[in-house]
Amino acid sequence: METIAIILAAGQGTRMKSILPKVLHPLLGRPLAAYSVEMAALVCGRPPLVVVGHGAGQVRQALGASARYVVQAEQLGTGHAVLQAEVELADFAGLVLIISADMPLLRAETIAALAQTQASNPGPLSLLTVSGPDPRGFGRIVRDADGGVLAIVEEAQATPAQLAIREYNVGAYCACSAWLWQALKKVKRSPKGEYYLTDIVQLAVEEGQAVVASPVAEPVEALGINTRAHLAEATAAIRARVNLRWMEAGVAMIDPGQVYIEPGVTLAPDTTLWPGTYLKGSTSIGSGCVIGPDTIIESSTVGNDCRILSSVLEFATLEDHVEMGPFCHLRKGAHLASHVHMGNFGEVKDSYLGEGTKMGHFSYIGNASIEGNVNIGAGTITCNYDGEQKHPTEIGEGAFIGSDTMLVAPVKIGKGARTGAGSVVNRDVAPGDVVVGVPARPLRKAGK
Ligand code: UD1
Ligand code: CA
Numbered sequence: 001m002e003t004i005a006i007i008l009a010a011g012q013g014t015r016m017k018s019i020l021p022k023v024l025h026p027l028l029g030r031p032l033a034a035y036s037v038e039m040a041a042l043v044c045g046r047p048p049l050v051v052v053g054h055g056a057g058q059v060r061q062a063l064g065a066s067a068r069y070v071v072q073a074e075q076l077g078t079g080h081a082v083l084q085a086e087v088e089l090a091d092f093a094g095l096v097l098i099i100s101a102d103m104p105l106l107r108a109e110t111i112a113a114l115a116q117t118q119a120s121n122p123g124p125l126s127l128l129t130v131s132g133p134d135p136r137g138f139g140r141i142v143r144d145a146d147g148g149v150l151a152i153v154e155e156a157q158a159t160p161a162q163l164a165i166r167e168y169n170v171g172a173y174c175a176c177s178a179w180l181w182q183a184l185k186k187v188k189r190s191p192k193g194e195y196y197l198t199d200i201v202q203l204a205v206e207e208g209q210a211v212v213a214s215p216v217a218e219p220v221e222a223l224g225i226n227t228r229a230h231l232a233e234a235t236a237a238i239r240a241r242v243n244l245r246w247m248e249a250g251v252a253m254i255d256p257g258q259v260y261i262e263p264g265v266t267l268a269p270d271t272t273l274w275p276g277t278y279l280k281g282s283t284s285i286g287s288g289c290v291i292g293p294d295t296i297i298e299s300s301t302v303g304n305d306c307r308i309l310s311s312v313l314e315f316a317t318l319e320d321h322v323e324m325g326p327f328c329h330l331r332k333g334a335h336l337a338s339h340v341h342m343g344n345f346g347e348v349k350d351s352y353l354g355e356g357t358k359m360g361h362f363s364y365i366g367n368a369s370i371e372g373n374v375n376i377g378a379g380t381i382t383c384n385y386d387g388e389q390k391h392p393t394e395i396g397e398g399a400f401i402g403s404d405t406m407l408v409a410p411v412k413i414g415k416g417a418r419t420g421a422g423s424v425v426n427r428d429v430a431p432g433d434v435v436v437g438v439p440a441r442p443l444r445k446a447g448k
Contacts, residue, residue: 001094001095001115001119002092002093002094002095003043003044003094003095003096003097003174004044004046004048004049004089004092004094004095004097005040005041005043005044005048005049005096005097005098005099005111006048006049006050006051006082006085006096006097006099007036007037007040007048007049007050007051007067007099007100007101008051008081008098008099008100008101009021009023009033009050009053009059009101010051010053010054010056010072010081011023011053011054011075011081012054012055012075013025013054013102013226015227016226016227016228016231017228018228020058021054021055021059022225022226023059023101023102024055024059024062025225025231027104027234027235028235028238028242028260028261028262028263029262029263029280029281030262030263031062031063032101032102032104032225032231033050033059033062033063033101034062034066035104035105036048036099036101036103036104036106037050037063037067037101038066039099039106039107039108039111040097040099040111041066041067042108043097043108043111043112044097047065047066047068048067048068048097048099049067049068049069049070049085049088049089050063050070050101051070051071051072051081051082051084051085052070052071052072053072053073053074053075053081054075056069056071068088070085070087070088071084072084076193076194077193077194077195077196077197078100078194078195078196078197078198079184079187079194079195079197079198079200080194080195081197082098082180082184082197083181083184083185083195086181086184089177092177093177094177095119095174095175095176096174096177096180097111097114097115097173098172098174098175098197099111099171100172100224102171102224102225103170103171103172103221103222103223103224103225104225104234104238105220105221105222105223105234105237105238105241106170106172106221106222107218107221110128110172110216110217110221111172113214114126114127114128114172114174114214115174117174117212117214118174118212121210121212122209122210123204123209123210123211124175124176124179124180124183124204124209124211125173125174125175125179125180125200125201125209125211125212126173126174126175126211126212126213126214127169127170127172127173127201127211127212127213128170128171128172128173128214128215129141129167129168129169129170129213129214129215129216130167130168130170130215130216130219130221130222131168131219132166132168132219133166135155135166135168136168136224136230137155137226138155138168138169138170138171138222138224139152139153139155139168139169139198140152140153140155140158140162140163140165140167140168141165141167141168141169141213142162143213148205148210149201149205149211149213150202150205151201152169152198153198154190154196154198156190156191156192157190157191167213167215168222169198170222170224171224175200180200183200184200186203187200187203220237223237238263239260242262242263243256243259243261244256246261246267249267249269250269250270251267251268251269251270251273252270252271252272252273253272253273254272254273254274254275255275258275258276258277259275259277259279259292260277260278260280261273261279262279262280262281264281264282264283265279265280265283265284265285266283266285267279267285268285268286268287268288268304269287270287270288271285271286271288271289271291272289272291274291274292274294274295275292275294276292276294276295277292277293277294277295277297278296278297279297280296280297280298280299281298281299282299283297283299283300283301283302284301284302285302286302286303286304286306286320287305288305289302289304289306290306290307290308291306291308292308292310293309293310295308295309295310295311295312295325296311296312296313297312297313298313298314298315299314299315300313300314300315300316300317300318301316301317301318302318303320303321303322303338304320304321305320305321306318306320306321306322306324307322307323307324307325308322308324308325308328309324310326310327311324311325311326311328311329311330312328312329313334314330314331314332315332315333315334316330316331316332316333316334316335316336316348317334317336318336318340319337319338319340319355320338320339321338321339322336322339322340322341323340323341323342324336324340324341324342324343324346325342325343325344327344327345328342328343328344328345328347328348329346329348330347330348330349331348331349331350332349332350333349333350333351334348334350334351334353335351335352335353336353337352337353337355337356337357338356339355339356340354340355340356340357340359341357341358341359341360342358342359343359343360343361344360345361345363346359346361346362346363346364346365347363347364347365347366348364348365348366349366349367350366350367350390351365351366351367351368351369351382352368352370353370353374354371354372354374354397355373356372356373357370357371357373357374357375358374358375359380360376360378361378361379362378362379363376363378363379363380363381364380364381364382365380365393366382366385366390367382367384367390367391367392367393367409368392368393368394368395368407369392369393369394369395370393370394370395371395371396371397371398371399371415372397372398373397373398374395374396374397374399374400374401375399375400375401376401377400377401377402377404377405377421378403378404379403379404380401380403380404380405381405381406381407382407382409383406383407383408383409384409390409391409391410391411392409392410393409393410393411393412393413394411394413395412395413396412396413396414396415396416396417397415398415398416399413399414399415399416399417399418400417400418400419401413401419402418402419402420402421402422402423403421403422404421404422405419405420405421405422405423405424405425406423406424406425408424408425408426411426411427411428411429412428412429413429414428414430414431414432414433415431416431416446417429417430417431417432417433417435417446418434418435419434419435419436419440420434420435420436420437420440420443422438423435423436423437423438423440424437424438424439424440425439425440426439426440427439427440429442430445430446431446432445432446432447433445
């Protein structure tokens, strides 16, 4: 049957104690709500309808075209929130999934199964439940002696006997659209002044209609986020899930509890991740690499058999067999060809280092194009910025840059040329020449 999802994301999330709307708090690099939005799109084959309210503009901007939106101008409760979608879905006659934006661990398989349950339910409503010792403020599932669902009672309204119930409302529902809208209009304000979505369960039961409540397979899926402590718990759970998937795909982790891999990252088998590794954004890592300890890689491409120790890479590219660290910093536009070696304390930005080039110690290379097999001596610096503009440096194949050379850009060093230790090079050096001094002058011309 046709299915569409409504994601509830209009609440402020006061328990987070934050100016940022709860559903935008980052969870492994992505806004919390992005998880349920993506999952719902997968299940329904189309973008969900997100109910926005508190921080509506910010939420829409963060989720962008991945969803459609309706506004709940005043946050009068979850029942009221769902009702705001009626106008948008007036012509829709299928099943409506309703999911809270603060349930990031719900899996697509679980929600698809919920839709399946409702498709074969003669009654109008199905929902997910979870059991366990810790109620976490969830609504309690009240059942009759035969196990039939009677109602969901919110914690604030529950009797002591109801509070002792250990089956809870997860906050994911599937309803027949035609029934849903009229039921929501019958919901009365709670003593707290809100229209509770959960009240539609009792309404169905009073009509003599069947409500099916089925337990989630893995209790961790029901981890909802109301507080920062919950957010930390969910981060750990999602991280464990992501890490397990990569280990199953052949990635080694010395201590998976200390490895952070964001959902957009890809890895190839036989790569080893040491503790303190953070892989972020759209990073991709080839096979046979050893990364970390203590390495942050953001939206970078790393080839095969690279070794990266205690370094930070941002928007960089490494080809194969690159070795770097400890303590290197690759910034946007750094591109290291195969077999480049970069030792301790190097920074590269907007530069290409050709195959086999070595940069052992304490260097800054910016806006440079460096061919292969160049030796960049300790302390070499491209003086690429004159206070107003950036200027390029070009270094030819096999050149030897002496320790502590200042390359005052724009400047070109020819193939096979050499600069003496401590030279300040502010004029181009011809291929094969040797220059020394401040400012650098030719000591020997090529071939002489
Ligand atoms: C809700 C359920 C509770 C369930 C729990 C599980 C109700 C009344 N209670 O409680 O039974 O156990 O989820 O997660 O539904 N929202 C709006 N507009 C509003 C109010 C809330 O869009 O006016 C959104 C929030 O942004 C949030 C979701 O609805 O994403 C749930 O709201 P929240 O306040 O977190 O409800 P809970 O107290 O957790
Ligand atoms: Ca909640």
